[in-house]
Structures are given as structure tokens and as C-alpha cells.
Amino acid sequence: MVEEAGSAILIDTPPELRLQLIANGFSRVDAVLYTHEHADHINGIDDLRMFSVRRPGPLPIYGPPETLDRLRHSFNYIFDDAVRPYEGTSKPNLELHALEPGCAITVAGVRTLPLAFRHGHLRVFGYRFGPLAYLTDVKSVPAAEREQLRGLDVLVLNALWWRSHPTHLSIAEAVETARELGARRTYLTHLTHETGHAELEAQLPPGVMPAYDGLTVEIA
Numbered sequence: 534m535v536e537e538a539g540s541a542i543l544i545d546t547p548p549e550l551r552l553q554l555i556a557n558g559f560s561r562v563d564a565v566l567y568t569h570e571h572a573d574h575i576n577g578i579d580d581l582r583m584f585s586v587r588r589p590g591p592l593p594i595y596g597p598p599e600t601l602d603r604l605r606h607s608f609n610y611i612f613d614d615a616v617r618p619y620e621g622t623s624k625p626n627l628e629l630h631a632l633e634p635g636c637a638i639t640v641a642g643v644r645t646l647p648l649a650f651r652h653g654h655l656r657v658f659g660y661r662f663g664p665l666a667y668l669t670d671v672k673s674v675p676a677a678e679r680e681q682l683r684g685l686d687v688l689v690l691n692a693l694w695w696r697s698h699p700t701h702l703s704i705a706e707a708v709e710t711a712r713e714l715g716a717r718r719t720y721l722t723h724l725t726h727e728t729g730h731a732e733l734e735a736q737l738p739p740g741v742m743p744a745y746d747g748l749t750v751e752i753a
């Protein structure tokens with residue numbers, strides 16, 4: 534969740550989203566940014582229902598065009614206007630907005646720069662919000678995108694495990710990527726149970742830390 538100027542922007546809707554939002558005290562979502570279409574990033578979409586019905590209009594949803602197409606296909610009951618909820622029931626009221634990489638937009642009052650990366654055969658979007666960038670499920674950060682990520686205070690970056698993986702950065706690759714990008718602080722996410730938190734933290738260089746559930750990072 535990215536909070537700025539009174540707005541709350543959610544990145545992806547993973548399974549058990551409702552439980553995660555309750556556990557972390559979130560009762561409001563003003564917009565959702567999707568990174569890509571894999572199940573662990575979209576399958577909690579129905580948990581947006583209560584946030585959308587509390588609004589005067591639909592909840593805006595942003596992401597790569599192909600990801601939005603997958604949402605329409607996989608969750609047609611949400612996006613097909615012909616599917617009407619029974620009286621006394623509801624369905625998420627969501628409005629889709631396709632993004633183009635490299636074209637900054639304003640999302641819920643927050644300037645947002647989407648950037649495209651490869652994730653196996655898929656395209657995955659990362660997002661920059663001023664001094665903060667969030668990159669998950671990337672295998673590399675090409676030179677053009679590195680230039681768009683200079684001057685960061687905080688970088689959130691995927692790092693699966695120590696072994697090599699065909700579609701994700703390994704921990705060693707993530708550390709090298711963090712060094713190249715030069716953010717003041719880098720938090721590794723999308724980690725697995727192969728690495729314990731304290732064990733991993735002890736092996737990382739200064740300025741690179743493993744993220745954890747419930748982590749809050751404040752940026753001046």
C-alpha cells in the first residue's frame with residue numbers, strides 16, 4: 534500500500550487480501566495498480582468489493598492492457614454489465630484503465646510512472662512514485678529503465694532465493710541490481726521460506742534489507 538497526500542493506492546490483489554488489509558489496519562483503498570496477471574497477484578480481486586461499494590463511483594483499476602484483459606476474462610462476473618447481482622447482494626464496482634510504460638499519470642492524486650520489465654513470457658509493470666519504486670517479479674532491469682529509476686530513496690525489489698531462477702531475480706542478482714540503481718534503502722520482497730529473516734538480514738550488505746509482513750517505511 535502506498536499512502537501519500539491522504540490517498541491509499543494498493544498494488545495487486547493477492548489471495549487472502551482481506552485478511553492482510555485487516556491485519557494492517559487499512560479500511561480504505563482509492564485505486565489499485567496491477568503488476569501482471571499471475572494468480573498470486575490478482576486472485577484476491579473480489580475483496581475489493583467493500584471498498585468499491587463505499588464509493589460514490591467505481592474504484593479505478595490500472596495496469597498493463599494484457600493484465601486487464603485477463604481480469605475481464607477470469608472475473609467476467611465483475612466486468613460484464615449483463616451480470617446483475619441479486620437484490621440485496623453486490624459485486625465489486627471497478628473501472629479499468631490501461632497504462633503505457635514510460636508515460637506518467639496521476640493516480641488518486643499521486644504521480645505514478647509505470648515501467649515495463651520481462652517476467653518469463655509475460656510483461657510485468659513496476660511503478661515509481663517520486664522517491665519510491667516498487668518492482669516485483671522482474672528478472673532484470675535494462676539500461677533504459679535504470680535511468681528512470683535514478684535518485685530513489687526507497688526501492689522495493691523482488692528476490693526469490695539464492696539459487697538462479699528463469700523469471701525472478703535471485704537474492705545475489707537483486708543485491709547487484711540494488712547496487713546498480715543506487716537507492717538509499719532497498720527492501721527485498723517476494724522471498725520464499727528457504728531463507729529465514731534473521732539469517733538473510735545478516736548476509737546482506739548495508740542498505741539492503743529483507744522486507745516482512747507489516748513493514749511500514751516512511752519517506753520524508
